[in-house]
Amino acid sequence: MTNIIGNHVGGSRVSQTGGTLQDVFNPSTGEVSAQVRLSSSKELDDVVQVASEAAVAWGATPPAKRAQVMYRFKRLLEDNADKIASSISSEHGKTHDDALGEVARGMEAVEFSCGIPHLLKGTFSEQVATSIDVYSIPQSLGVVAGITPFNFPAMVPMWMFPNALACGNAFILKPSERDPSVTLILADLLKEAGLPDGVFSVVQGDKVVVDAILDNPEIKAVSFVGSTPVAEYIYTRGAANGKRVQALGGAKNHMIIMPDADMDQVVDALMGAGYGSAGERCMAISVPVPVGEKVADELMDRMVPLVEKLPVGPPSDPNAAMGPVITKQSLERITSLLQSGVDQGAKLMVDGRGLKVPRHEKGFFIGASLFDQVTPEMDIYKEEIFGPVLSTVRVADYEAAIKLIHNNQYANGVAIFTRDGDAARDFVNRIQVGMVGINVPIPVPVGYHSFGGWKKSLFGSHHIYGPDTIHFYTRLKAVTSRWPTGIKAGAQFNFPTMS
Numbered sequence: 001m002t003n004i005i006g007n008h009v010g011g012s013r014v015s016q017t018g019g020t021l022q023d024v025f026n027p028s029t030g031e032v033s034a035q036v037r038l039s040s041s042k043e044l045d046d047v048v049q050v051a052s053e054a055a056v057a058w059g060a061t062p063p064a065k066r067a068q069v070m071y072r073f074k075r076l077l078e079d080n081a082d083k084i085a086s087s088i089s090s091e092h093g094k095t096h097d098d099a100l101g102e103v104a105r106g107m108e109a110v111e112f113s114c115g116i117p118h119l120l121k122g123t124f125s126e127q128v129a130t131s132i133d134v135y136s137i138p139q140s141l142g143v144v145a146g147i148t149p150f151n152f153p154a155m156v157p158m159w160m161f162p163n164a165l166a167c168g169n170a171f172i173l174k175p176s177e178r179d180p181s182v183t184l185i186l187a188d189l190l191k192e193a194g195l196p197d198g199v200f201s202v203v204q205g206d207k208v209v210v211d212a213i214l215d216n217p218e219i220k221a222v223s224f225v226g227s228t229p230v231a232e233y234i235y236t237r238g239a240a241n242g243k244r245v246q247a248l249g250g251a252k253n254h255m256i257i258m259p260d261a262d263m264d265q266v267v268d269a270l271m272g273a274g275y276g277s278a279g280e281r282c283m284a285i286s287v288p289v290p291v292g293e294k295v296a297d298e299l300m301d302r303m304v305p306l307v308e309k310l311p312v313g314p315p316s317d318p319n320a321a322m323g324p325v326i327t328k329q330s331l332e333r334i335t336s337l338l339q340s341g342v343d344q345g346a347k348l349m350v351d352g353r354g355l356k357v358p359r360h361e362k363g364f365f366i367g368a369s370l371f372d373q374v375t376p377e378m379d380i381y382k383e384e385i386f387g388p389v390l391s392t393v394r395v396a397d398y399e400a401a402i403k404l405i406h407n408n409q410y411a412n413g414v415a416i417f418t419r420d421g422d423a424a425r426d427f428v429n430r431i432q433v434g435m436v437g438i439n440v441p442i443p444v445p446v447g448y449h450s451f452g453g454w455k456k457s458l459f460g461s462h463h464i465y466g467p468d469t470i471h472f473y474t475r476l477k478a479v480t481s482r483w484p485t486g487i488k489a490g491a492q493f494n495f496p497t498m499s
Contacts, residue, residue: 003034005180007204008187009047011197016043022177022206027093027324028314030362034091036180039205041212047172047201048218051143054198055170059140063117066166072193073162074110077103084154084185089315091179092153093323093364094277096315099154106158108447109465113162119470120167132482138474140168141220141244145213147234148183149226150176150326151280151386157183159451160223161200163469169221172201174213178326180204214238221472223464224248225282227384228410228456235459246472247459248452250384251412254287254393255441256401256427258418259295265439266417267302270390273415273441275310275368278325279388283413283435283442286385287374288392289401296394300349300372303390307350310368314360324364325387331364334387338369341380341391347373352388376404384410398423406432412453415441434458 005024006015019038026033058066077084085099094102124135146160153175161171175183183202190200203209213219214237221244224234228249238245255273257266273285290296313320325331335353342348352367366388374381374391381391395401405414415437416427424438434453437443445451445466452463462472 002032005034005036005184005204007039007043007047008184008200008202009198010050010201011191011195013184013188016040016204019043024091024178024180025327025364026090027326028316028360028363030328030364034181036177036204038177039203039209041208044172044203044205044209044212045216047203048143048216050198051170051172051201052218054196055140055142055168058165058170058196058199059142059168061168063120063166063168066168067114067117069190069194070110070113070162070166073190073195074107074114076189076193077107077110080185080189084182087182087185088153088179089323091181092150092326094280094315095320095323098277098323099315102152102155105444105447106152106155109158110162112447112466112469113166116163116166116470119467120474128480131485132480134478134480137477137479138167138470139477141473141475142169143172143219144169144221144223144473145172145174145219146223147174147210147213147226148176148224150178151277151282152225153179153182154186156225157186159225159465163465164223164473165195165199167470167473169473170199170201172203172213172219174203174205174209177204177206210234211237214243215241217241219243221245222247223472225464231459232456244462244472245460246452246462246464248282248464249457249459250410251282251284251453251457252287252381252384252408252410253283253285253413253415254289254401254405254408255285255415255417256398256405257288257290257295257299258398258416258420258423259292260419261295261417262419262439263298263302266299267306269415269417269439269441270303271306271310274390275307275322275388278322278366280325280330280386281442283444285415285441286389286391287381288390289395289404290392291395291398291401293394296372296392299392303370304349307368307370307390312355312365312367313357314363322368322388325366326364328364330387331366334366334385334389337380337383337385337387338389341371341374341378344378344380345373345375346371346378346380346391376407402427402430409456410453411455412457413437413443415439415443434463
């Protein structure tokens with residue numbers, strides 16, 4: 001019998017009474033591994049009611065006690081890391097080691113949430129005027145929600161809900177319907193850690209549930225990670241309904257390779273950052289930008305044999321550096337874009353199409369691909385491929401590289417590889433991109449900094465996780481107080497000042 005994946009509400013897994021069933025695939029075999037039951041808008045509204053009731057007591061719980069729940073949750077994550085990673089691999093397709101890395105990076109945000117009581121202290125100003133004190137209090141919003149993508153089914157939710165919970169909110173998670181199982185494991189562990197029933201819910205669904213989240217007036221804030229068109233839609237509709245929205249969109253991440261760069265380091269960085277997780281990362285490097293023909297030629301000479309030999313296989317293969325892509329539709333889209341690159345004049349140095357993995361011939365596998373001589377007018381440059389494809393754009397000099405990046409609609413991440421400190425410092429100061437790496441190919445900040453791009457890579461004013469979390473998941477209340485002291489000043493009809 002096919003496993004039916006449902007919701008997690010009120011502290012336990014529940015099966016919806018109706019709703020469409022959608023297949024969940026094992027990308028390595030191409031076979032249906034389970035079905036997820038998509039919720040209705042009515043079911044979402046019912047979950048919101050449960051969360052609203054739970055949020056009152058949870059918001060009144062001392063921050064230190066909320067943090068203790070997150071401490072226990074972190075220990076449970078450590079104890080269950082292999083189980084979580086296996087669930088990720090079975091529905092997403094990434095290698096087990098890659099999935100373990102995802103869990104570890106998610107735990108960084110959980111660690112940060114454990115220290116949130118320190119950041120909820122507010123401020124106090126004594127005696128701003130005679131016998132008058134002013135203080136501010138960050139208070140929880142109530143019910144908040146997260147809508148998360150398929151490529152990091154554990155990490156991205158953990159960028160959201162641990163901090164939201166530690167700030168005193170109830171959280172409703174709408175995971176990707178492509179790999180929904182891991183979020184139920186996280187919900188079970190939160191329950192085991194002592195989180196009160198109703199404070200955290202998982203609602204499976206598609207656009208129907210997304211719209212219900214954006215329209216429900218009890219949901220005060222929405223976090224989203226996904227493609228730019230959907231991010232813009234979520235921001236526009238959510239903001240129109242009076243919600244706070246942070247919506248992280250797509251990317252086209254460049255890596256400038258200066259003539260003085262350590263080429264061994266460059267090649268290793270490109271292999272990992274371009275082909276890790278089959279390129280299904282919003283922070284993947286997809287555009288190498290060698291400065292000068294000599295650098296470009298050497299880069300191709302070194303990269304081609306490595307890309308051709310890159311081992312591809314299922315997560316069960318310990319030698320595989322890269323697994324399949326998430327769905328057959330993704331595979332077809334990547335294949336189509338590769339052909340468009342050829343048709344539009346790019347030089348396909350390594351063609352990953354047509355790869356067949358023994359005993360997994362129906363899996364959604366594609367080999368690593370490498371383009372040279374790509375220009376900004378080509379579709380493979382303009383579109384976020386979200387697959388194991390590097391599109392090399394040659395430039396004559398450093399200024400041309402800067403201009404190339406600034407002309408791109410995305411501004412999520414960028415990297416420069418150089419030994420020149422002056423060039424690196426100039427790059428950091430001038431480049432109009434949200435996250436910058438200096439000899440680091442995937443500059444994802446650690447959990448106590450915040451993650452977010454610029455331009456069409458982010459809609460909203462708040463980055464995700466880290467310090468920006470406090471501002472997003474709380475609202476500030478300012479209190480001005482005076483206690484009777486026997487001083488009688490009489491009624492004041494002018495605008496009050498602190499004179």
